Amino acid sequence: MPQRFDLIVFDWDGTLFDSTALIVNCMQRAAADLGLEPPSREHAAYVIGMGLIEALQYALPGLDPARYPELGQRYRHHYFASAHEVTLFDGVPGLLSELKARHHWLAVATGKSRRGLDEALAAVDMKTLFDGTRTADETAGKPNPQMLLELMREFGVEPERTLMIGDTTHDLQLARNAGCPAVAVTYGAHEHESLRGFEPLLVAHDVPTLRDWLLANA
Secondary structure (H helix, E strand, O other): OOOOOOEEEEOOEOOOEOOHHHHHHHHHHHHHHOOOOOOOHHHHHHOEOEOHHHHHHHHOOOOOHHHHHHHHHHHHHHHHHHHHHOOEOOOHHHHHHHHHHOOOEEEEEEOOOHHHHHHHHHHOOOOOOOOEEEEOOOOOOOOOOHHHHHHHHHHOOOHHHEEEEEOOHHHHHHHHHHOOOEEEEOOOOOOHHHHHOOOOOOEEOOHHHHHHHHHHHO
């Protein structure tokens, strides 16, 4: 069967990497470090996928703008101290290997920093698996389409031959802004109904469902 997509782009946190609870906890602990009322789980989870400072501004509005870098430092402190505690969702390594064997280009578009993504890739031994990556601190953050536009230019792929896969509305809006089809997963940060509103090709509730659809349709 001819391939529908040449380039498959994954979000990282909550899509490939089981880190939603860790990110929420670190955001709450960073707020407590500064004597602030921590955001709720729902409020903190909503911002996953955004660049860090933008996410903190949304989750903890009203803080003196000069203090957001300090808040970001406390978040990074807690995150890097605990990142070793989480790993890839079950089934992700096999899925990526199967897609690679079918000669898709694989990429990551994430709200993480370059340091954060590189350390995560090294921790799960995937530094050489992906053909391209973009992080929020080296290009525009989601849902600005710049990440996807840069990746498409890098590989010479048109939007209709590019698939974005993510667990948040930020990922799906990113795909829409770039003119790309998208697939949503519900085992990450955002709820099913908010994702379905973007009319993705698939709403997958687990990695096996995502795998089966991709092998049959991508």
